[in-house]
Amino acid sequence: MDVLKSLASAPSVEHYHLLLLIGALVSIVLYPYLGFLLGTSYLSNRFNRKGRKERNALYLRLAKNLAEIALVNKTVPTVFALLPALSLLFVYAQLLQSTASLAVSFAGFGFIALLAAVILLYAYKYTFQLGDFLEGYKEVLQSTKKPGDGLSSLQEYSDSNERLHLLFGQYGVVLTVVAAFFVASAFVVASNPVNWEHIDSIFSLFLSFDVYVRFLQFLALSAGATGFGVLFFTFSWNRTEEEPGEAYAALVRTLSMRLITGSLLTLPVLLLLGYFLLPGESLSGVLFGIAGLSLGFLLLAAQFVYTYERGKEPHHAASALYVFGCAAALLSVNDQVALYNATKGQAAYLSYRHETEIEELKSKLGVSGVVLTGEDIFNAKCSACHAVDQKKVGPAYKDVVPKYVGRKEQMMAFVLNPIKINPAFPPMPGQGLKPAEADSIVSYLLRKLGPADTKGAAPGQTAPKK
Secondary structure, three states: OOHHHHHOOOOOHHHHHHHHHHHHHHHHHHHHHHHHHHHHHHHHHHHHHHHHHHOOHHHHHHHHHHHHHOOOOOHHHHHHHHHHHHHHHHHHHHHOOOOOOOHHHHHHHHHHHHHHHHHHHHHHHHHHHHHHHHHHHHHHHHHHOOOOOOHHHHHHHHHHHHHHHHHHHHHHHHHHHHHHHHHHHHHHHHOOHHHHHHOOOHHHHHOOHHHHHHHHHHHHHHHHHHHHHHHHHHHOOOOOOOOOOHHHHHHHHHHHHHHHHHHHHHHHHHHHHHHHHOOHHHOOHHHHHHHHHHHHHHHHHHHHHHHHHHHOOHHHHHHHHHHHHHHHHHHHHHHHHHHHHHOHHHHHHHHHHHHHHHHHHHHHHOOOOOOOOHHHHHHHHHOOOOOOOOOOOOOOHHHHHHHHOOOHHHHHHHHHOOOOOOOOOOOOOOOOOOHHHHHHHHHHHHHHHOOOOOOOOOOOOOOOOO
């Protein structure tokens, strides 16, 4: 999948922010639905096998309903899972081009596994319905008691359908888990620049503690989405259908409450642990502010669940689902904030490449523009606050620039997006430079103040002539 990075074109600053917006929108849709799909398919398989073994009609009824909720038609998984997962793959390919990050590959594996999982789970759903039809047909044939009615052949076909049905469900759940793991892994790798180099294979991925914490976060979100969703679709979604019955309603409520309680107790802890594992450059006040707001929505969802449990009013179940959905949406947005913080330097480099490609295209077309040299920019903008060998409003260049020798991209990222580093000086305001202009001033300063050669000439001096 890394071939997508080589095919991607360098985005401009505006395109970079648009990519982050797209990533946030598709994450808001993908993560909750993928969690709901995983939860309902796993529980459907569990109750299906248990119901067949114990001949429990309630378990079989619950298993069938769970299989149909998340896969009500082909449009739902396509819009809420497959297209968002594919979009996220292309977003990572654009943002992480020219890096060693394997996030694109992991996102690609996740999409392929998800596509196969959806196909198998649909086969599981349809063989479930076919099994009910065959059972009813067998009852009709048995009631007629006619010789040579083909019951034995029908029984063989029914047994074959049941075996395939259970296999489809089992492998569908396994592939959904695999898809969720790789989607979570892709974010962990993309949002931490250290992991761009350290996680260089599937084996190092499995040894990463960050990945397992993120995957546990997803499982906690999945439990909550499943619990709130099953409660809502059973008691609030379509009130024109017949009542579920006391025994079935009690089974659904017990199952949902266990899932919701486990989710609300573990999700905040895992979220805080995940933020603790992020590097400093991925953190910001905005990230923690959105995290606090999402935790507030989780507490509000817990209050609605408590109110529903006491009064059994369907609209309280609906309110709980909506509030939990808001919390999940905020957590998805927070992921993109962390990704934005982690890729600021990468964004500056890509913007520079974009400007360079535009200038090359203009040159080929015979369109020329005014190009400022690094010295021009220094005299026009930088000299007001900086000098080479003495402190002014900002530090002396001779004390700062040599630290960036061999780190030109980092220096460009700082010039394009200044942040306060030295508490002894005020923060540097943004200069409104284009990436190409930032490259010019950085190259000029590095030539002027960097080491002249490998023989140890002092910064700012020329190498002695032989």
